[in-house]
Amino acid sequence: MMEETKLSEMTDEQLIKAFQNGEMKAYRLLVGRYKDPLMNYIFNFVNDVQVSEDILQETFLRLYKNKHYYKEVAKFSTWIYTIAGNLARTELRKKKRHRLFSIHNYMNEDKDFEIVDDGLNPEQQTSSDMIQAEVKDAIQKLPDSFKEAVLLRDVQGLDYEEISEILKTPLGTVKSRINRGRARLAKMLKHLME
Numbered sequence: 001m002m003e004e005t006k007l008s009e010m011t012d013e014q015l016i017k018a019f020q021n022g023e024m025k026a027y028r029l030l031v032g033r034y035k036d037p038l039m040n041y042i043f044n045f046v047n048d049v050q051v052s053e054d055i056l057q058e059t060f061l062r063l064y065k066n067k068h069y070y071k072e073v074a075k076f077s078t079w080i081y082t083i084a085g086n087l088a089r090t091e092l093r094k095k096k097r098h099r100l101f102s103i104h105n106y107m108n109e110d111k112d113f114e115i116v117d118d119g120l121n122p123e124q125q126t127s128s129d130m131i132q133a134e135v136k137d138a139i140q141k142l143p144d145s146f147k148e149a150v151l152l153r154d155v156q157g158l159d160y161e162e163i164s165e166i167l168k169t170p171l172g173t174v175k176s177r178i179n180r181g182r183a184r185l186a187k188m189l190k191h192l193m194e
Contacts, residue, residue, distance in 0.1 A: 012076035020067050027067075031060055034080055041081065042088050051091060059084045131192060138188040146181030153178050 007018065007025055012033065018026035038059060043052040062083050070079050139147055153163055160178075164171045 013072055016067065016070050016076050017072070020070070027064065030063070030076075030080075034077075035060075038080065038084050042084055046088055046091055046095075055084065055087045055091060058087055062087075134192065135185075135189060138185050141188065142181050142184055146177050146184065149174055149177040150181035150185070154182075 007015065007023070007029055010018065010026070010029075012030065015026040015030050019030065035056070039052055039056050042055045042059075043049065046052055046055065059080065063080060070076065139150060142150065148167065149163060153160070160171055160174055163169075163178075164174045167174060169177075
């Protein structure tokens, strides 16, 4: 058995290797290192503390049972986060698929009807929020004349004539600024469209 201080100085990859070789203290150290960050990660998926705790326990149970499946091709953190993310996504799919409600109070017989939730799931919402933040940041980087025209047209939804009046600029110039601003945005945000 290895000393606790020596174990605590090991990298995650060294700890999983020690655990694979039967060192239980290495397992406890990995759990200690990853418990809080994984809980935060899982909670951002499912937005439910109890469900997050269950998924966290299942993640560590799978680590314990499947320790020999880890190969040092990837970082240990990538492996453990993949397990937790897969479990969280599975839980979300189960919730979405089985949202049932009973309307027995409104009918003579008990019937369950499936309600499809077409809203964004937390993962999609997070992705959408990140894209919006990148678009806002890119707009801020435009030259002021382009930025103002693009914001008025594409964010505020004003027509070209209104923008021309607001900016006290000829209609042709407004259209040109909007087109050139959009072209610059497209170039800055090209990575989002790939």
